Amino acid sequence: MLNLDLSGRTALVTGSTGGIGLAIARKLGEAGATVIINGRKQEGVDSALEKLAKAIPGGAFRSVVADVGTAEGCKALFEAESSVDVLVNNAGIFGPNDFFQTTDESWEHLFEVNLFSGVRLSRAYMPGMKERNWGRVLFIASESALNIPVEMVDYGVSKTAMLGLARGLAKLMAGTNVTVNSVLPGPTLSEGVEDMLKAQNPDSTRPVAELAAEFVQKHRPSNILRRMATVDEVANLVVYAASPLASATTGAALRVDGGTVDTI
Incomplete structure (x- = not known):
């Protein structure tokens, strides 16, 4: 019998006031984890907590309002919640644009949110995971990391970089019970x-x-x-990868892309 039990574990999901992030938070809560949700605005966080309380009566949820797209926000988040067992780097931004009209500033902002939030939080939380010899770090990447969309080149490149980051961090945790993986959703109706x-x-x-x-x-x-895909279909794979059952899966790019990437 499959056992995704995460009782006694604490999970942090960035950018979790809606969409895929909120679905991941709910599914982790269903698996028994204490879940820390995160968003940039108090009203968004409050609304998400209300939804989670209705979905899982008696579930253990708390929150931190912080903009993880900034170094200051990541620092504030870590200071508020300094120890987690599961880190889901979900926060991200996207939007169609004309590559030739994008600016350096727009690229920098996108990378601050999509990539450097994960860099900073992994750097903060992973030493504790290594010391306790258990942890799960998950990056919510995208099939766009492999199939760069011409209408969002910047987004695709940020997700490609994320795959490299996750693979490198997995190698840093070699020989431990800390795993690092990427999850690659395809088009998802968030x-x-x-x-x-x-x-x-x-x-x-x-x-x-x-x-x-x-x-x-x-x-x-x-x-x-x-x-x-639905947000729940993506969240299901994330929760499996966060669970004790996925102990031999690390350094992987796990696709939940509906077969979009045309490779075997």
Whole structure:
């Protein structure tokens, strides 16, 4: 019988007030973990805690308001919660853009959020995991790390860098019970993606699911599911990788991309 029990473990999920991050927090809570959620704004964090309390009565959730896209925010988060067993580097930003119109500043901001948040928090939390000889570090990357989208070159490059970071950190933990892995979602119907689809189709009255399927067919024609994944489908793989059952999985890029990356 599969046992994903994370009772007695504390998990931190960055950028977890909505979308994939909130789904991961809920699934970790269902597995028995004490979960620290994180967001940039108090109202977003409060709303997420309310949703989690309704979904899992008696669940153990707490929060820290901090902008992990800054060094100061990462420091504040670590000072508030200095020890975790599971670190899920989920915080990230994205958006379609014209590569030739992007600025150095926009690239720097994207990398601060998508990559350096994980660098800083892993640097802060992993020594404690190594000392206790147990830990799980997970980076929420993307199939875009392997299949760079022309409409979001900067985003794809940040996720490619994330794969390298995760692999290197896994090697640093060689011989320990601390594992480091990346999870690569494909097109996923999160709240952020819904907003992007609506912005791209401002006059459309069609259901979001229909717009999402059209996006997949147009921009990710190799996708085998022919639809976007749900946030829960992504979260399920993350929770497995965080569990005791995944003890021999490290340094891996785990795909939950609906077969979008066309490789065996």
